[in-house]
Amino acid sequence: MQRYHTPLDLVRMRAPERPVAIARPDAVSVAARWFQDNFKGDVFYAVKANPSPWVIETLAANGVTSFDVASIREIELVAQHAPGSRMAFMHPVKSRAAISAAYFDHGVRTFSLDCHEELDKILDATGGAKDLNLMVRLAVSADGAAYSLAGKFGIDPLQAPSLLLAARRATQELMGVAFHVGSQCMRPTAYQAAMTQASRALVRAGVFADVVDVGGGFPSVYPGMTPPALEDYMDSIERGFAEMMVHETTELWCEPGRALVAEASSVLAKVELRKGDALYLNEGSYGTMFDAAHAKWPFPVKMMRRQDDDAHEVEGPLKPYRFYGPTCDSIDHMPGPFWLPEDVREGDYIEIGMLGAYGVAMSTGFNGFGEVETISVEDAPMASMYGLARRSIAKPRSDLQNVVKLSRARGKKRRKK
Numbered sequence: 001m002q003r004y005h006t007p008l009d010l011v012r013m014r015a016p017e018r019p020v021a022i023a024r025p026d027a028v029s030v031a032a033r034w035f036q037d038n039f040k041g042d043v044f045y046a047v048k049a050n051p052s053p054w055v056i057e058t059l060a061a062n063g064v065t066s067f068d069v070a071s072i073r074e075i076e077l078v079a080q081h082a083p084g085s086r087m088a089f090m091h092p093v094k095s096r097a098a099i100s101a102a103y104f105d106h107g108v109r110t111f112s113l114d115c116h117e118e119l120d121k122i123l124d125a126t127g128g129a130k131d132l133n134l135m136v137r138l139a140v141s142a143d144g145a146a147y148s149l150a151g152k153f154g155i156d157p158l159q160a161p162s163l164l165l166a167a168r169r170a171t172q173e174l175m176g177v178a179f180h181v182g183s184q185c186m187r188p189t190a191y192q193a194a195m196t197q198a199s200r201a202l203v204r205a206g207v208f209a210d211v212v213d214v215g216g217g218f219p220s221v222y223p224g225m226t227p228p229a230l231e232d233y234m235d236s237i238e239r240g241f242a243e244m245m246v247h248e249t250t251e252l253w254c255e256p257g258r259a260l261v262a263e264a265s266s267v268l269a270k271v272e273l274r275k276g277d278a279l280y281l282n283e284g285s286y287g288t289m290f291d292a293a294h295a296k297w298p299f300p301v302k303m304m305r306r307q308d309d310d311a312h313e314v315e316g317p318l319k320p321y322r323f324y325g326p327t328c329d330s331i332d333h334m335p336g337p338f339w340l341p342e343d344v345r346e347g348d349y350i351e352i353g354m355l356g357a358y359g360v361a362m363s364t365g366f367n368g369f370g371e372v373e374t375i376s377v378e379d380a381p382m383a384s385m386y387g388l389a390r391r392s393i394a395k396p397r398s399d400l401q402n403v404v405k406l407s408r409a410r411g412k413k414r415r416k417k
């Protein structure tokens with residue numbers, strides 16, 4: 001991975017023709033250390049949010065050596081880039097071949113399930129192993145989340161007792177409950193509420209859990225989405241855990257994806273054409289900007305221009321734009337609004353921020369596009385939950401700036417007490 005001081009240096013020195021993924025490993029380090037310092041349990045990184053080797057290596061180097069994996073390819077990735085780390089196979093529906101390979105070839109002992117059939121499958125595919133950690137995935141309310149993850153997986157807590165009992169009987173090692181409150185969860189109390197539901201299911205089953213896994217869902221900062229401080233989420237989890245019927249020795253786990261990586265990547269795209277307020281870019285929704293099209297998220301942006309073998313950042317006055325990606329599909333449209341200088345023109349470069357989670361991970365090769373080179377930089381991300389952000393980008397109407405200020409102020413207040 002080539003290193004530059006800032007994205008502007010990349011524009012100045014290389015004038016890249018193709019989109020470039022910009023990695024900020026320092027942002028991953030800071031987030032990894034924050035979770036270890038503030039979450040009172042074990043932190044598993046959900047690999048699907050961003051499976052880049054540099055992410056896995058940076059996390060491992062900063063103490064996150066547990067990984068939530070969902071496929072054999074993810075298991076191989078972790079084995080290669082963070083050898084010796086602990087993996088939990090948390091996809092509730094797995095192939096027999098994947099279960100066997102995980103157990104026998106990669107030493108995976110932790111598996112999730114949400115029905116009796118999957119429990120039987122896991123026991124069968126591991127040769128009746130007695131040393132499994134079995135995690136029962138519950139479907140809980142996803143009211144406060146931008147993306148619900150309860151529709152597809154998880155057993156209704158009211159139906160869960162017989163499955164909890166079966167899982168308890170099937171292993172001499174750990175039996176746990178897991179859930180996911182939904183991705184980009186904006187309501188800290190969602191965790192406590194889910195833990196209450198989990199606790200009731202355990203009481204009805206008459207079993208104790210050895211592990212309570214509160215899943216992912218921890219938010220990041222996007223324009224127009226102002227999450228409460230991450231400390232509030234930790235408080236909610238602590239309260240929820242204190243109220244649960246558990247042993248003294250019951251372990252608390254979490255599986256953050258987004259919150260560990262969202263800040264740590266942006267993408268540098270080039271304007272191929274401007275038509276009024278529509279900018280046609282060389283990067284789009286079949287590349288790294290899936291959420292900009294399909295969830296209509298207005299990611300933060302800034303503009304750089306090359307002139308006379310040099311490059312500079314262009315600032316206000318700003319106006320709203322929408323983007324089109326490079327493919328021929330009309331779905332490849334990102335409504336924004338993206339606030340950029342009034343005189344954007346062909347050849348200008350646009351850095352799109354906060355694409356570290358479910359951004360660089362989503363890129364396809366559709367229509368012959370999607371080949372993205374990755375470089376690293378040392379400057380701060382566009383926005384941060386960890387007080388890292390540089391001056392915000394969308395200056396005049398900066399919800400982003402306010403968000404950052406807010407989370408900083410909260411961070412300070414908490415540190416004092």
Ligand SMILES: *Cc1c(COP(=O)(O)O)cnc(C)c1O
Nearest residue numbers: 046183216217218255256257258
């Ligand atoms: C996707 C996923 C995560 C990560 O979710 P985030 O919202 O990115 O934190 C964690 N656990 C499971 C089981 C998942 O499917």
